[in-house]
Amino acid sequence: MKNILIATDFSSNAQHACKIGVEIAHKMNAKIHLLHVFALPIVNPELPEFYDFKGYYDIKFSLLEKAIHRLPIGDLEFKIHCEAGISFPDQAMEICEKENIDLFVIGHTGSSALEELFIGSNTTQILLNKKIPILSIPLSFQWKEKMKLAFAYDNKPLNNAKSIQSLRTFASKYSDKIFAFHVANYNNSEEVYTHLKQFIPFNEFELTTQVDENVNDGILEYVSNQSMDILCIIPRKHSFIDRLFHVSYTKEFSRYSAIPILTLPE
Template sequence: MKKILVPVDFSAYSEYALEVAAILAKRHGAGIVLLHMIGMSDSVLANSEIAEEAEAKYFLKLAKDKIKEFTEREYLKDVHVATIIQNYKDFNEVNEVAHEQNCDLVVMGSHGTSGFSDLFVGSNTEKVVRSSELPVIVIKKPHKDFTINKMVMACDLSKECIPIYEKAEAYAELFSASLEVVYINSAGANFMGHDDVEKRMESFEKEVGEEIKVDFYNHHSVERGILNYCFEKNADLLVIPTHGRKGLAHFVVGSLAENISNHAKMPVMTIKL
């Protein structure tokens, strides 16, 4: 891992993410790219050129002052930090910045009570998660010692989840953590009998080409099943496949991906299919 992108809005939650990124950067010899998106309103941009320029300079100075404060945090000592400030047009641009800067991972903050809000505005963080081609770790509380010993990946054991598993396995190796895979066997159309469960597990292992620890967890709700399983297993990091606009691959039902990220107390890593 060479670079970690951390989008910040200067809230406490984005600072939680920055501190986690600093811990990871120190452990793995990586640098950090701090990204702040000013997000000037249409009303500002509709002003005269003189007024627009003055307003832009004002917000830019504020952003520069705040981002300078962030870079001077004690926990960033001995970490190489680059800063980027720009006005957004579309939050998909975060993905473009990540690629332009050759980043390997995105770490971002969220308070988790109304979507991915507080980092950026409204559903914009959700857009970042869904559009990011890089893995994204969502952080919602302070972590003075961000140690990952056990990772749990929730998926439907379909073939398209194989690349996700391989990426999760690579991160587990990087973090020196164990990795478990769980399939939530929920009531209704997706419920499977014991024989079907065994066949799906064997097929998944065959596709991966190695023996995998796979658990099947029965629960009436996929969302609650994932969270309960992680709690019972004392997991440190939950890995969830994302599917672009569709969110959670096989699990997709409305805002399930957002709900899990909101309700999970542990850090959540999303990896795009």
């Protein structure tokens, strides 16, 4: 990973995500890109009011400069991006493409990353992008040097080489191995293992079949019972992960611990 983008709106959850993003950048020896997107004030053309765009931009840019200098950047290279726009997801994805971003780190306000996915937000739109790995971090999560990385595998081909490499790199830095799991209504571990080892070296993961009639329940149970710290998923059409993103399931999260979600492009 050479370029890491971190989004901030100067809130407490964004500041928390910034600190973690910088820690990851140090671990990966990556360049930091700090992004703030602000909405332009609505101006009534019928009223004689003057809108000072440059003055407004300068204020935001100054806040962004102060934010980057409060972070433990050290000798890492960094760049700040202050953008005006209506759609935060669109602006963020534009920067990702322009700067060849390898990982986008974003904080969120839900009690868990999955909860926010179900109720809809800017975070949801970004997590469902098809191009960039995204790490969504809840405010309550405490980052650690070593963590358990769970990978929800849907027993389908992993054709995106960049996504596979991102998963392997992240796991090599923070987890002893990739804790892959598949949710099914019967134990099909041998079949799933045969598929998965075509894409990830067998010595880098262990595989579990979580037997459950309900995929959502299976994911929640595995992550909770196995004390996982990060959940990695690949959202794609017509898979159990796709159904996970489009089913209202917020009531379950009262019993679910808040952990980061790492989404990888299909």
